[in-house]
Amino acid sequence: MRIYRSVCTYIWQDQRFPYVSDDCQLVWFHIFTNPLSTQFGLVRASIEGLAAEKNLNGSWPFERYRKAFTEGLGEGFFEYDPKALLIYFPKYFSAQHPHNHPNNPNVVRGWGEWFKNIPESPLKQKCLQNINEMTLSKGKAFTEAFTEAFTEAFTEADGKPLGTEWSNRKPKPKPNKEGEGSAGKVKKLTRALVTDETWLQELKDNPLYSGIDIDLQLRKCLGWFEPKGITVSRQRFYKWLVRAMDDKPINLKAKKELKVAL
Secondary structure, eight states: OOOOOOOOGGGGGSSSGGGSOHHHHHHHHHHHTOTTBOTTSEEEOOHHHHHHHHGGGSOOOHHHHHHHHHHHHHHTSOEEETTTTEEEOTTTTSTTOGGGSOSSHHHHHTHHHHHHTSOOOHHHHHHHHHHHHHHHHTOHHHHHHHHHHHTTTOBOTTSOBOOHHHHTOOOOOOOOOTTSOOHHHHHHHHHHHHTOHHHHHHHHHOGGGTTOOHHHHHHHHHHHHGGGTOOOOHHHHHHHHHHHTTSOOOOGGGSOOOOOOO
């Protein structure tokens, strides 16, 4: 059976996609239309495997693929869990992409067994939450189909069963843009996110950034943007790391680990 993926033509009117590099655009299409992709916007693959597949014609060495892949991460086009070997398109089930939504509740009922075969990962739980919100927006029939297909089959990341809290689901409230706090608080929160030790360790363990001193690059990034009054988000730091890939790799064995001052 042949598998098809729908691509909206609006992608060329997107605020970011038309302005990234040609390599990044091609890597996005390669991952999105890959045979390893699923109907959930999840792809079970490693970057090494994808790069090897793309290099069949000999013109795509791993470093070229890695740089384009990291650029896509920085733009938020997809997310990657190197431990579970999962890639996720976070906007796959958004209201702007109805072509990815199920045509009827029976389709949702058939998703349960497929979804169970996906390895455990925070990306899997994020996808499950997005499916939850999508079915809620489509009415009672889809909501009941989701509950039937997913409630008994899965557990949350902390091991708790998906019980009544999923059966009695409610749509996520829209954020209130007024009174959300001062700019200073937002800046402080953003800096805390980008200097989170757990997140930084994940970057260091990620083979995408092998040969790059993450602590040093973060210090450079903060030193460049903060004096200009620009907050450094995780997405901005991802983009910074793409540029760092053009620099000469650092010999990590000869360097002591740098600590980021919070």
